[in-house]
Amino acid sequence: MLEAILFDWDGTSADTGPHVFAFQQYICAARGMKCAVTNYADFRRKVYDPFPHYYQHVLGFDWEKDHGWIVDTFQEFMKGKYELHPFIQPLWQELQAMGIKVGIASSNLPSVINNKLSAEGITLPIVGYGPGIRSKPYPDSILACATIMGVQPAASLYVGDMPTDAEAAHAAGMRCALVGWGFKEPAALQVLHPDIFAERIEQLHRGILSQR
Numbered sequence: 001m002l003e004a005i006l007f008d009w010d011g012t013s014a015d016t017g018p019h020v021f022a023f024q025q026y027i028c029a030a031r032g033m034k035c036a037v038t039n040y041a042d043f044r045r046k047v048y049d050p051f052p053h054y055y056q057h058v059l060g061f062d063w064e065k066d067h068g069w070i071v072d073t074f075q076e077f078m079k080g081k082y083e084l085h086p087f088i089q090p091l092w093q094e095l096q097a098m099g100i101k102v103g104i105a106s107s108n109l110p111s112v113i114n115n116k117l118s119a120e121g122i123t124l125p126i127v128g129y130g131p132g133i134r135s136k137p138y139p140d141s142i143l144a145c146a147t148i149m150g151v152q153p154a155a156s157l158y159v160g161d162m163p164t165d166a167e168a169a170h171a172a173g174m175r176c177a178l179v180g181w182g183f184k185e186p187a188a189l190q191v192l193h194p195d196i197f198a199e200r201i202e203q204l205h206r207g208i209l210s211q212r
Contacts, residue, residue, distance in 0.1 A: 002212045004151040005095055006142060006174075008160035009106035009113050009128070011182025013088050017044070019081045020183070023074055024059060030073075033060060044185040049107070049164035050135050075112070082116045085181065087201040089122065095208070103127075105145040105158065107135040125149050137164040139172035146172070157195070157211060159204070166192050177207060 110128035161182025177196035180186030196207030
């Protein structure tokens with residue numbers, strides 16, 4: 001039985017990967033640093049979560065000192081750049097028509113997600129990073145979203161695009177689907193053997209039907 005499907009935001013629902021790569025180029029240039037990621041394919045190979053570790057150990061920032069500036073600059077840089085994948089809203093609508101609840105559990109700020117969904121006329125339960133909600137791989141956002149939706153983790157599926165999404169889903173006691181159109185290159189996800197692996201929306205759709 002599948003009562004609910006919770007979606008990650010960045011990369012999975014919103015096509016933000018190229019903008020995040022461009023942002024990293026931007027902040028490295030602003031600090032006079034050579035960026036350790038040279039193109040988008042390189043970004044997809046190297047990026048990992050938690051992002052504070054990535055920004056420190058791959059890009060070379062001092063996260064403790066620089067995180068306030070990075071977060072503020074990121075929010076300003078990303079204004080107007082959040083766009084849903086064209087296939088994601090039709091999928092949400094189809095799932096809801098099937099009686100499956102849909103929600104968003106993310107490490108991004110809930111206000112950022114809500115602003116975009118509201119502009120599109122979409123109302124969904126949203127839990128993101130904030131007080132009492134640690135970033136993935138902790139399962140906090142997933143469990144909190146499931147509670148708001150009134151569903152049991154064992155009867156739910158989490159859809160993400162990073163290895164930490166799988167870690168968080170399993171820690172929450174939830175099945176996991178990993179998709180290859182987001183931040184992380186598909187080969188790095190398929191080897192994790194998620195309940196569903198999809199490089200295209202049609203594969204995700206078939207996988208969801210198989211889990212019902």
